[in-house]
Amino acid sequence: MPRTMPILTLSEMSPGQEADLFLLMTVKEELKTKTNKPYYRVGFRDGGREVSFPIWGDSPWAVDCRERWNPGLFYKVRAVYQETNFGPQLEIRKIREVVEADAADGFDPTLCLPRSRFDPQQMFDELLAIARQHIGDDGLRQLVEGLLTGNHTALLGHPAARRNHHAYVGGLLEHTLSVTRTCLYLADKYAEYYPMLKPPLDKDLVVAGGILHDIGKLREMEQRPDGAAHTAEGSLIGHILIGRDMVREMAAELRDSIALPGDMLLRLEHVIISHQRLPEWGSPKPPMTPEALLVHVADDVDAKYNMMVAILRDDTSPGPVTSRKNILMQHVYRGVGE
Amino acid sequence: MPRTMPILTLSEMSPGQEADLFLLMTVKEELKTKTNKPYYRVGFRDGGREVSFPIWGDSPWAVDCRERWNPGLFYKVRAVYQETNFGPQLEIRKIREVVEADAADGFDPTLCLPRSRFDPQQMFDELLAIARQHIGDDGLRQLVEGLLTGNHTALLGHPAARRNHHAYVGGLLEHTLSVTRTCLYLADKYAEYYPMLKPPLDKDLVVAGGILHDIGKLREMEQRPDGAAHTAEGSLIGHILIGRDMVREMAAELRDSIALPGDMLLRLEHVIISHQRLPEWGSPKPPMTPEALLVHVADDVDAKYNMMVAILRDDTSPGPVTSRKNILMQHVYRGVGE
Amino acid sequence: MPRTMPILTLSEMSPGQEADLFLLMTVKEELKTKTNKPYYRVGFRDGGREVSFPIWGDSPWAVDCRERWNPGLFYKVRAVYQETNFGPQLEIRKIREVVEADAADGFDPTLCLPRSRFDPQQMFDELLAIARQHIGDDGLRQLVEGLLTGNHTALLGHPAARRNHHAYVGGLLEHTLSVTRTCLYLADKYAEYYPMLKPPLDKDLVVAGGILHDIGKLREMEQRPDGAAHTAEGSLIGHILIGRDMVREMAAELRDSIALPGDMLLRLEHVIISHQRLPEWGSPKPPMTPEALLVHVADDVDAKYNMMVAILRDDTSPGPVTSRKNILMQHVYRGVGE
Amino acid sequence: MPRTMPILTLSEMSPGQEADLFLLMTVKEELKTKTNKPYYRVGFRDGGREVSFPIWGDSPWAVDCRERWNPGLFYKVRAVYQETNFGPQLEIRKIREVVEADAADGFDPTLCLPRSRFDPQQMFDELLAIARQHIGDDGLRQLVEGLLTGNHTALLGHPAARRNHHAYVGGLLEHTLSVTRTCLYLADKYAEYYPMLKPPLDKDLVVAGGILHDIGKLREMEQRPDGAAHTAEGSLIGHILIGRDMVREMAAELRDSIALPGDMLLRLEHVIISHQRLPEWGSPKPPMTPEALLVHVADDVDAKYNMMVAILRDDTSPGPVTSRKNILMQHVYRGVGE
Amino acid sequence: MPRTMPILTLSEMSPGQEADLFLLMTVKEELKTKTNKPYYRVGFRDGGREVSFPIWGDSPWAVDCRERWNPGLFYKVRAVYQETNFGPQLEIRKIREVVEADAADGFDPTLCLPRSRFDPQQMFDELLAIARQHIGDDGLRQLVEGLLTGNHTALLGHPAARRNHHAYVGGLLEHTLSVTRTCLYLADKYAEYYPMLKPPLDKDLVVAGGILHDIGKLREMEQRPDGAAHTAEGSLIGHILIGRDMVREMAAELRDSIALPGDMLLRLEHVIISHQRLPEWGSPKPPMTPEALLVHVADDVDAKYNMMVAILRDDTSPGPVTSRKNILMQHVYRGVGE
């Protein structure tokens, strides 16, 4: 009655516990002991944790490891979880490649990738709620809703980047929601601060811009078992232009039922193409409207803060500052301890 | 009974009304009519408005204008206010240079300069209240309070810049308060978003950094009747370093009574010197802490938004975008009208 | 029988000849003589030449000039043409604003602007012939033909830029044709040189890219009586993205009847968005295919050669080199004469 | 009668065939098998192909390989050619270092280096023919002919660069001929396009510039068995200045017999020193004449196209685009296959 | 007996004194009085001073001034010197254009231009003496001496630049001498500091490099009555390459009599072409030898110090720092007075 064995994730296990796990093999490296005996170091991960441990030459798994296991494949593993001086490890009891039927037990390859700490569906719902509540113009709201609901499934899993920031499952949604909240704050703040601005700040546009600024990443990258990769379109055209395309296509689709007033579509397109601000970062135009400026800032701070968090988490160099070999190409201060 | 004549500002007057005004003469230009007769175009301003009108050769003020009036001086003017096709004008009834005794009637030279739309004392109070409410650490709070109260008078009148942004009386306070509010928002937001950050985000420091980031401008520039000018110290050292000096001096002063914990002073100094981010903008170091990043962003968006507002207000070039001869050195879109 | 008076252009007239002309007033400037008498300097132009001369205070046209004539308007002028030490001038006999009926006599406002030395319709025909002869793929050829014939009228008159290069009526067509010819040469040359290239150089794409690389300028700028001006779309989005839009729209239109093979549309889009090569010149991606590289080079040399010709023609500074205040921001050598 | 064994090149051999080969050893690397037995991987090349294969520990060549064979030396090898899953390999039957007498059998060390696909002598002849046919001015033609014939031997073997483009034997000639042909095309085209240019485009100069623009590379680099290396003069002065020297020296030599008209020599010197356009690429002056502009463009496109071809040929990274670790420092699109 | 009138320079005159002067007319500007009467403001200069004063409409010189005097021409002027609130002025008694015979009385057009404070011949002698004393190698010393004596006359009058630094008669010599002295100091210092350097610092080369680094300016610019102007060669090639040419030509000339050892000539050429360090400043190579580094530094500090002196002397803007519209494009601090 193997069914009695619980199916857990690595993060749920406690030392000594035995369970079944769905894991992605990430590493298989042939090494030698000091006495020159070959062994393998293998790595497995699921969405929340990664483990790495040796398969010695005299292990019952030695032959399987050498001849059958391959990084990039998914495995159902029964193992006892241990915590050692060398970090968390597994004692494997059973292991086989995942089969189609495992889906019934909850196997989902994307669950083995690093992922947002937040629930994608909940983030999606909140984003939609913001659009519904804060975009007053009917046409613009429908355009935004159409793009969100039309890309619902893709949005739940997409990362915001391959490497730079929010590079994990659900990262695009996490980043988009955070940017949109800051957009709301900044739009309210500056609309109140400068009531005399002509034309007045269009809060609808700032919110829509926050929600849609990175929408083109859905076509720029595609999710693969071993991470995100650029599509041909993503390489040759880039997410900034693709995002604008998606907005224009949705606007064309809606055109018969409802119209965007005046130059609103043009201003929204501009918000999207200018959100990286500098030409060398991919924006053919700088922010030329107050709305575009606010969306750019909200995006910029969210991306950089996320990078700084990741650098502080991952850097292992000694001293009061991190190495400068990171995505920000600068030292980050980690403090002097207690 | 001349006392019955009200003392008003230009903005308070309605067409046809007569009143006394304290005005700064800003322009005196000798021109010629089409029939080649010389006349003067003169300009006067107070804190809220500027007027410009001709003194014809046959005016009773013609000789006085040519021989006695001088731009840069302050005048008490009795005049009737008119609105014409050429903008608001004055019919002068009486005019004399301001004398010391006019202070009793409310004359204050800084009131004749362009100024913040907000009440300086109220902004100051609010800034102080934020410091008291949101800076938890005793030492840091006292340091910030000490710098605010110790520079109370100067802060009420100081501009944030000579030309770039918030270049008017009270502009430094207006900018500082706005930055600090955004700092509060961002600190709360990202502290909640990334609770695992080590060391944790120090909200005290973000708030203190927002309040103090531009404090060095008090010594970098000095207010003069005709605007702000750089001091020698401002030219040779710059407000970024001076601001850090002021923080260090206050910390030294307080040292006997209360101590800042750990590396807090160092981190605050870093927030100040890195707040312009790029070396070519005057920051010898980029933001190397999460706190410094947030203060930089809050400052940056506030300055740029203010510039964009000013560009949209002042630019007179034709077409859908402004000229690019402005402080942002780029076109700004003004929309296509109704 | 005023019909006996010929209607000529400025370039067709000889000294002492009288004729009727359709002219655009370009300048009206009030000046004074040495003895301080006011007079006007006026300028008129048609497509091939510009004249400038005084209207003295005692001229019979003095009042009309001061009160009625306005730069930017078109006039039918009867005048005697003279050549003087101060350049070609006109003695005006009759002058009135152009009326609608003048179209019957050949008035066309665009004929008063500087224009290409080549016949637009002939250039258009040649471009179309190149497309038909050298683009082998049916779908791509139809796409290119569709864009050419669908924009026939606009193409005949459009300039290639407001100021930089080929900034005159028909300039876009002249530049496009020249670039396309160089594309043909380079595609043939390098296809022969590197037969082993995989995927092989797609000559169809190079030719189509040459023809379409600047097509977005049709929407980026609009022709006005006094020259070309950026549209709102042109300012906020730019011709590089608009050109790609036009290609995509035409492809969508044709989709039902004929399909583009494989990634051809994507590669064509890439040719267009990368043709300025550098992000700071507006290209979000550099040329990433051999086809894009060739179109970029063909465009680049044609624009720069045209600029150099214009600089050598217009610069009036002394010495062996021109001033560096020109569109290339460098000295150009004009030789040491005979 | 070993003479019956044919002497072939690697490219000429078919699987299973035995022949004698003159080869350059390029690689000798000590490795270990999975069972920890040491072996060598060796590489040999001639002008058209490179092979790489193991010498196992039990091979009859094992000792020779370890103790006598050395990369950088030339060998006469008798071997059987095989094609395997690991690429083309050799079964060595005999091997000895090349001796002087092998020259009689056709050994030429430069034949073992990668080389142009075109026959050097034929390219040289064609270049000379272009000079004779298309350079009208007697003096200039003699100068160009003098430089070509005076450097005949060196030109036949020289690469155009150590690494960047056309980095193989005969590469300088191949590149020069290609550039000169484009120069011819562009000079004819633009001379016809802008007949009004003053001074008129000097086609002689464009052709001469194309032929001579890289002539300084003959002294900048020297050919060695293992590739090209910079000379001291090349490192300290650079090919751009050296090329101008060579032109000036030849002009001085010819001065007694024939004179260059006016400023022609100066303009030719300028073409050479400006052909890389940017100071950071080694040109102290940008192209300041139409002739210099055309030579620069013809050179630039030929170099970049060659780089792109090499990148597409050599890059092995996965996905629709190449890595950006190449000489162009950008991704190149390789298409999406069939 | 007009011969009794002394011929003086402006600097030699005292208020009220009458004398004859040889002056260059630099300014003739038509202006109007406040009562609208036309008058001229004229300027004259000689080598040490410049004067500027009005010629009123009722002056006896009014007609001559309007119809005959021209800026750029030289005049013999008899005048009384006055010092007024508007600066030094002249009351003209006699004035005529300079004639050939005036040379006998000491007229020399270059004496009317601004010039070095030091005696050119003395500077030349000192430079020659340094070469003779401090360059030990016979060949190098002869090369340097040959270039100095062969350009003796030109060197006495040449400026170091048209505008940047030492832009006055004798300026090239003054700059060269100063640089050479610093070279001597630095060469002695660093030779002593790093005796282990291999190859050892070549002091001969540093001194020769100091003397010759700007020698190409003799051909880059030519002296004209109204200042220095670039030659065609100067514009198309530049002084850095020309200077190297002059060295190579002299080396070729001397080759029969004496040889430069090893790579000395190459190293000297490198010193010259690298002395501006950056490609954007005209150096195709950076200093790649210790000798080139020292010459660059000696040149750099001398040019910048001279610029700073000129900026402090000429700037008239108010406040503690100069304007940044100067050759260094930065503020210079002028101090806060006593």
Place this chain on the structure above:
Amino acid sequence: MPRTMPILTLSEMSPGQEADLFLLMTVKEELKTKTNKPYYRVGFRDGGREVSFPIWGDSPWAVDCRERWNPGLFYKVRAVYQETNFGPQLEIRKIREVVEADAADGFDPTLCLPRSRFDPQQMFDELLAIARQHIGDDGLRQLVEGLLTGNHTALLGHPAARRNHHAYVGGLLEHTLSVTRTCLYLADKYAEYYPMLKPPLDKDLVVAGGILHDIGKLREMEQRPDGAAHTAEGSLIGHILIGRDMVREMAAELRDSIALPGDMLLRLEHVIISHQRLPEWGSPKPPMTPEALLVHVADDVDAKYNMMVAILRDDTSPGPVTSRKNILMQHVYRGVGE
């Protein structure tokens, strides 16, 4: 009587000699022989030399080496010195970790690091003597003396950088003394050259600036057994600002006893913060006074010359120039030998 064994440094030993040495272990690397036997390569250094040699598996030290020796620790070693084809080596006779009592025999950990060739105390004395002799102003001299004597011990050992230049014990002092001497030379020279400069060049300030320009490095870095490392303050603030702090603190300390005249302190602060000239090199302001310019130049040439010496000493790449992978990121020419 082991006391008879001399205690020497590596540089003092001759081949075959036996002595005791205090050494820092710098390397311990596990390798394998060709026959796959493991061995260690170890490195030891003292202040003047570094040795590296194998500890074979059958060595009597094999076990100790593997289990007890550690890089970063100091050892007292008795050994015989040998010179071999693989460089200088040691035959170890005895080895133990250093104990406290070894200080009595002259052990000093800093003596094991690379160090200046000059005696620190002597350099310190000379620097002090220069300050006393050449700084005329009493207050400034006391400030400089105070900073020198107050940091006496630290100065004796500090390096000038971690990697860039003078990166060895005593390097800061060596660099400072050299810069100060050049400052003396330049100040004397230019004060004499431009006597008319207003305000006159302040030689006191140039000398003080030379002495103090890098004083902030005392707090920016801290010396550790294995080299210098940045402090938290050094990372977040940088030596340029810290140096100015130290000057200001000393000035505040002295304020009661003696005053600096006028703006002298401000000018000194400016010299320090501008001495790296460019913002991207850490200077928030460029040199805005003649004094700051001279100190910058003296510093710059000393640092670059030192780097060039180190590059020529350390680079091992073949050919006439060094690799460009060095601190100057450029090739350095090493000459063509005899």
